[in-house]
Amino acid sequence: MSKCGNCNIILKSNTAGIHCDACQAPIHIHCVGGGLTEQDIKVTTSKSKSIKVVCNTCERNMASFxxxxxxINDLRNEWTTAINNLKLEVQEQINTIQSSLNEQKSSSTPDFETVVQEVLERQKRGSNIIVYNLPEHPASIPxxxxxxxxxxxxSNLINSLDDTVDTSNPNxxxxxxxxxxxxxxxxxVLQSEEDVFKLIRKAKNLSTTQEFDRTPKQQELYNQLKKKLKDRIEQGESNLKIRYRNGTPTIVNLN
Structure with a gap:
């Protein structure tokens, strides 16, 4: 004799019952519940294959399943999302690296001729100085x-700064x-680079402004240096200035 899959009581041979559709264990009709008869259950399940009768054990197992x-579905969704996010991050890094490589290619090391031209241009401009804010006569004057x-x-400006600089016939x-x-x-156009540095160092408190005659490349590098100086000051550093060391502008700490 078999035990009922719900109440675990042995089913007698003359007791009406039905079998669990999952494990085939016998079940008392009254254990199915709902006041149904064996005929009701057989008719209902025969008309609809989606209706199943299962014992309590199988029902619990099916719920656990x-x-x-x-x-498993939640984990699969999480993994899918994580993988997609990882793909996006990797693609962003690839794009960043590719962009950096493209920039490096576009700003690749100049050829020998370009370097020579830059050196010659710097030598040519080395003894020049640019003066700003010096009053200019109107166009009506010849x-x-x-x-x-x-x-x-x-001549007056240079003599006021350093009388050792030749101003007999300024060009x-x-x-x-x-x-x-x-x-x-x-x-x-002065006689030497030394004259240029003399005037630049002594021209801090004048109404006019004196600057080096920089090449476009020097001007670009100088602007980058000024931006770097500004960033460092905004980050809390103090007493920083741009000073020339061996003809090269450098950020120095005055402390």
Whole structure:
């Protein structure tokens, strides 16, 4: 004799019962519940294959299996999401590296001829100085008279800074097109780079501004250095200035 899959009581041979559709264990009709008869259950299950009768043990196992299946699906979804996110991160890193490589290619090391041209241009400009904010006569004044006035003003300016610099016949000229709105800067050609550094060091408190005659590449590097100086100051560093060391601008700490 077999025991009922629900109440675990032995089914007598003359007792109405039905079998569990999962494990085939016998079940008392009254253990199925709902006040159904054996005929009711047989008719219902015969008309609908989706309706199954299972014992309590199989029902618990099926519930556990359902939970396990749900857990597996959740884990599968989590893994899918994690893998997709990882793919995106890897692709972003690949794009970043590729972009960096492209930038390096576009700004690759200049060829020998370019380097030589830059060196020659720096040597050519090395003894020049650019003076800003020096008043300029209006266009109504003849050009030669304006030039003579500029030379005299440049001589006076240089003598006020350092009288050891030769100003007997300064070679200077205005840069750019004439404008009534502002005075054009003046390029002054001195005798040596040493004269340039003398004037730059002593011109801090003047109303005019004196700068080195930089090549485009030097100007680019100098602007990058100024940005770096600004960033460091904004990050809390103090007493920083740009000073020239062996002709090269460098950020130094004045402490």
């Amino acid at each position: 359902g939970d396990l299946k749900s857990l 050009k030669l008279e304006r030039l003579a006035n500029d030379k005299q003003n440049i 200077c000229f205005r840069l750019g097109k004439f404008s009534e709105l502002r005075a054009r800067p003046i390029k002054v």
